[in-house]
Amino acid sequence: MILTLEEPQRSRWESLNENGFYRLVRHCADRVFYGGDGTSCDVEMGIGAVLAIFSTPGTFAAVALAVKYGTVFHFLRNEAHFNAYVASFPDEYFFAVLSMTIAGAVAVWKWDSLLPDRRDHANLAHLPILGGRILVANLLALVILVVIVAVDVNAGSAILFPLIACWTAPTIGYIVVFFFTHAVAMMLAAVFGFVAVLAILGILMASLPYRVFRKCSVYVRTTLLILFVALLMTSFSEGGKIETIHSAVAWTNFPPPVWFAALCQWLRGIDNAPFPALSLAAVLGTVAVLVIATGAYALSYRRCFLRSAETMVILPAGGGAVAAHVLRALDGVLLRGPVQRGGFRFVIKTLFRSETHALTWIGFTAVGVMIASNDLLLAGSKTAASSHVPSAVVLGLPLILTYFLMFGLRVAFEIPGPLRANWTFRLGVDPGTRECAALARRVMIAFEVPLLAVSLVLYAHFWGWEIAIVHTLLLAAMAGLLIETLLLGFRKIPFTCTAPPFKQTTSVAVILDVLGLFGFSAAVPALERHAFVDPLRSATGIALMLLMWWVCLYGTRKNQIEPERRLIFEDALPPVLEVLDLTFRK
Amino acid sequence: MVALEARHLTKCYYSTVAAVSDLSFCLQEGEVLGFVGPNGSGKSTTVKMLTGLLEPTHGQVVSRGARIEQDLVHYRERLGYVPEEADLYPFLSGREYLELVGTLRSLPRQSLERKIDAMLDLFSLSAHRHSAIGSYSKGMRQRVLLIAALLHDPALLILDEPLSGLDVTSAMVVKNLIKKLGEQGKAILYCSHVLEVVEKVCGTVIVLQKGRAIAYGPPSELMKTAGQASLEHAFAHLVEGGDSAQTARDIASVMSAA
Numbered sequence: 001m002i003l004t005l006e007e008p009q010r011s012r013w014e015s016l017n018e019n020g021f022y023r024l025v026r027h028c029a030d031r032v033f034y035g036g037d038g039t040s041c042d043v044e045m046g047i048g049a050v051l052a053i054f055s056t057p058g059t060f061a062a063v064a065l066a067v068k069y070g071t072v073f074h075f076l077r078n079e080a081h082f083n084a085y086v087a088s089f090p091d092e093y094f095f096a097v098l099s100m101t102i103a104g105a106v107a108v109w110k111w112d113s114l115l116p117d118r119r120d121h122a123n124l125a126h127l128p129i130l131g132g133r134i135l136v137a138n139l140l141a142l143v144i145l146v147v148i149v150a151v152d153v154n155a156g157s158a159i160l161f162p163l164i165a166c167w168t169a170p171t172i173g174y175i176v177v178f179f180f181t182h183a184v185a186m187m188l189a190a191v192f193g194f195v196a197v198l199a200i201l202g203i204l205m206a207s208l209p210y211r212v213f214r215k216c217s218v219y220v221r222t223t224l225l226i227l228f229v230a231l232l233m234t235s236f237s238e239g240g241k242i243e244t245i246h247s248a249v250a251w252t253n254f255p256p257p258v259w260f261a262a263l264c265q266w267l268r269g270i271d272n273a274p275f276p277a278l279s280l281a282a283v284l285g286t287v288a289v290l291v292i293a294t295g296a297y298a299l300s301y302r303r304c305f306l307r308s309a310e311t312m313v314i315l316p317a318g319g320g321a322v323a324a325h326v327l328r329a330l331d332g333v334l335l336r337g338p339v340q341r342g343g344f345r346f347v348i349k350t351l352f353r354s355e356t357h358a359l360t361w362i363g364f365t366a367v368g369v370m371i372a373s374n375d376l377l378l379a380g381s382k383t384a385a386s387s388h389v390p391s392a393v394v395l396g397l398p399l400i401l402t403y404f405l406m407f408g409l410r411v412a413f414e415i416p417g418p419l420r421a422n423w424t425f426r427l428g429v430d431p432g433t434r435e436c437a438a439l440a441r442r443v444m445i446a447f448e449v450p451l452l453a454v455s456l457v458l459y460a461h462f463w464g465w466e467i468a469i470v471h472t473l474l475l476a477a478m479a480g481l482l483i484e485t486l487l488l489g490f491r492k493i494p495f496t497c498t499a500p501p502f503k504q505t506t507s508v509a510v511i512l513d514v515l516g517l518f519g520f521s522a523a524v525p526a527l528e529r530h531a532f533v534d535p536l537r538s539a540t541g542i543a544l545m546l547l548m549w550w551v552c553l554y555g556t557r558k559n560q561i562e563p564e565r566r567l568i569f570e571d572a573l574p575p576v577l578e579v580l581d582l583t584f585r586k
Numbered sequence: 587m588v589a590l591e592a593r594h595l596t597k598c599y600y601s602t603v604a605a606v607s608d609l610s611f612c613l614q615e616g617e618v619l620g621f622v623g624p625n626g627s628g629k630s631t632t633v634k635m636l637t638g639l640l641e642p643t644h645g646q647v648v649s650r651g652a653r654i655e656q657d658l659v660h661y662r663e664r665l666g667y668v669p670e671e672a673d674l675y676p677f678l679s680g681r682e683y684l685e686l687v688g689t690l691r692s693l694p695r696q697s698l699e700r701k702i703d704a705m706l707d708l709f710s711l712s713a714h715r716h717s718a719i720g721s722y723s724k725g726m727r728q729r730v731l732l733i734a735a736l737l738h739d740p741a742l743l744i745l746d747e748p749l750s751g752l753d754v755t756s757a758m759v760v761k762n763l764i765k766k767l768g769e770q771g772k773a774i775l776y777c778s779h780v781l782e783v784v785e786k787v788c789g790t791v792i793v794l795q796k797g798r799a800i801a802y803g804p805p806s807e808l809m810k811t812a813g814q815a816s817l818e819h820a821f822a823h824l825v826e827g828g829d830s831a832q833t834a835r836d837i838a839s840v841m842s843a844a
């Protein structure tokens with residue numbers, strides 16, 4: 001029975017697969033998904049897992065809004081005629097931001113594999129394929145990808161949000177309209193986000209020489225990520241303000257997500273003054289980025305892809321004389337022994353030159369900068385500057401930066417570089433070495449010290465040397481403890497080990513990290529601020545806290561057994577059955 | 587019959603120095619033409635022009651009486667090409683890669699799959715046919731490239747260092763294969779700096795230096811004119827590369843220096 005059902009279908013599949021063009025499109029889609037340099041960063045995630053991850057934020061956001069639209073809440077607010085269409089405007093704005101930023105972030109993530117590259121030229125250009133076929137096939141693959149991303153990012157919220165928002169709705173039709181308007185506007189927002197990034201990529205690639213493009217691409221990517229994070233952060237605070245848009249204000253005064261939220265409202269038949277104009281901006285904006293991206297893509301195809309054989313990839317490397325002097329000076333004060341000296345240079349160079357690694361730690365730091373400046377702005381508007389002592393928020397700023405910078409570095413250490421080059425370390429480093437954590441610690445210190453110096457100078461400038469020195473000392477102590485905590489059990493040379501597998505404990509660790517951030521950057525500064533006013537009690541409190549932290553660390557370290565300290569190049573889950581090593585080797 | 591003809595090929599990259607200058611030769615059907623020269627002498631550049639990947643600054647490549655740019659698609663249908671670098675997609679398996687290439691060449695599916703399996707077997711890759719190319723060794727990638735160039739039974743083969751990374755057995759197989767295909771009437775251009783192989787396999791040899799042909803003829807004749815017993819010695823005689831024995835002594839002394 002099943003066989004007869006399957007037969008004709010399978011043969012249709014096969015005949016489709018035989019079609020060269022279809023196969024090319026499929027290949028282009030594959031290369032976008034798996035693309036980049038497969039040797040360096042083998043993230044073993046299936047398409048299913050990735051899609052699930054992208055749809056989670058929207059789903060959660062929809063669920064989180066259930067309170068707002070619940071009947072109890074309406075009753076409490078004494079709203080007899082609750083209009084879900086009108087009330088949902090700020091939330092639609094939030095969803096538009098979410099959809100746009102996630103889709104844009106996907107494009108930034110896949111930056112290197114969106115357009116056909118040198119490898120494609122090496123493998124495909126000598127085959128008998130008609131001129132523009134590769135161009136069109138990759139374009140089609142991109143279109144498919146954009147559609148998948150747009151649908152996926154909004155899948156959860158598009159189904160849940162209408163149900164939740166229209167809980168008390170009079171008719172099914174009401175919900176259906178809500179659903180369609182939401183889905184259309186949000187998917188358009190996702191398309192806008194993704195294609196805008198694509199357009200920037202295409203323009204850069206078409207206009208810059210390949211070398212220059214490669215060099216500045218990491219900066220462009222981080223800038224885009226920072227922009228997305230900023231947009232996401234404004235959406236939490238702006239939501240309330242958005243509710244009051246009524247007067248006719250030009251569309252240019254609003255960030256793009258507002259256009260799409262307005263489009264959603266306008267489609268629902270609410271035509272408050274600015275909505276029609278904003279909706280038009282949404283549609284025209286999307287069309288514009290589509291046109292620009294396609295044009296830039298075609299141009300970059302001609303300029304870069306077709307001429308791949310002409311250009312040579314000589315990427316700029318080799319630091320200046322200044323860097324060499326600094327490193328030599330560090331050899332004297334910070335670095336001991338060959339592993340630290342050699343490893344330090346390797347790690348620093350990788351952190352700055354490898355795009356994946358640079359993107360990781362700079363990205364984390366950028367999030368820290370965003371959060372810090374957001375805190376500062378909020379605090380600045382609330383508290384009157386009490387002149388002689390900085391507020392807890394101000395004291396917490398360098399702590400936030402430290403936390404994100406150190407965390408970003410720690411995450412970057414885990415990302416493998418080209419593992420094929422590993423033999424250098426396998427051969428050259430004593431496997432019994434205990435230097436791994438020491439090396440990583442020194443790298444982190446090298447990044448932390450400038451931060452300390454800057455904060456010392458700034459605090460001294462605003463609040464005098466006494467406060468500056470005390471605070472910087474506390475900062476240094478906390479940074480030290482943080483580094484030690486992050487490096488607990490670290491026994492790799494950064495970038496030389498396979499990526500760690502996803503463990504059950506990973507999600508727990510993530511939650512702990514978020515809690516850690518609050519403890520680190522909020523609790524201690526609050527105490528510290530008290531300490532400046534009432535030194536004795538609070539200072540003892542702080543000292544006790546840090547001491548406890550240190551004792552925990554020390555205990556954990558003491559309890560580590562010998563095999564947990566050996567240098568590793570492959571990070572695998574511990575075997576279920578472990579063979580005892582009874583050979584008594586020394 | 588002439589399978590491929592290069593007329594006054596010249597290629598300048600961005601710099602004004604020509605990587606290849608004024609190179610002319612004919613490749614007959616059934617001929618195995620050897621292309622030798624030191625690193626950077628312009629072998630790969632010439633090959634890329636012959637395959638239509640690179641546009642010559644001057645001169646032209648002619649096949650079957652017409653310039654190849656006029657009908658690249660048909661020209662490439664007859665062409666099998668092994669590029670100098672095996673930069674394959676790491677996420678595809680060897681079999682998937684070959685299946686991709688075969689499909690893009692519009693080979694009929696049934697015979698394509700049979701051919702791929704047979705070839706993988708003959709090149710001793712069948713044990714790894716389902717593993718990702720990312721995990722292949724250099725020699726394995728090179729064998730995949732070779733199969734990809736042979737799948738469609740091309741009349742013209744252009745091989746750029748085809749033996750690089752191959753072990754002795756595979757290299758022997760490929761050497762014999764080249765001879766055999768030449769006897770079958772295929773036109774083969776063989777680029778290499780391994781002179782012993784060239785001497786055995788090729789009927790004619792072109793020696794390149796700094797983008798210019800400095801010798802052109804059968805290996806036996808080159809050896810005779812240079813008055814040397816092997817092609818390697820003839821080559822050393824032709825190409826001014828300094829005294830290799832002296833260079834070796836210098837290296838050893840730098841190594842032992844404090």
Ligand SMILES: Nc1ncnc2c1ncn2[C@@H]1O[C@H](COP(=O)(O)OP(=O)(O)O)[C@@H](O)[C@H]1O
Binds near residue numbers: 310599
């Ligand atoms: N894409 C390129 N851009 C600039 N110069 C190149 C490029 N490719 C090769 N060259 C130069 O052209 C010369 C010949 O190179 P190539 O043809 O690769 O030599 P071979 O294959 O004989 O070793 C070399 O000097 C090389 O540096």
Ligand SMILES: [Mg+2]
Binds near residue numbers: 630670
């Ligand atoms: Mg070469």
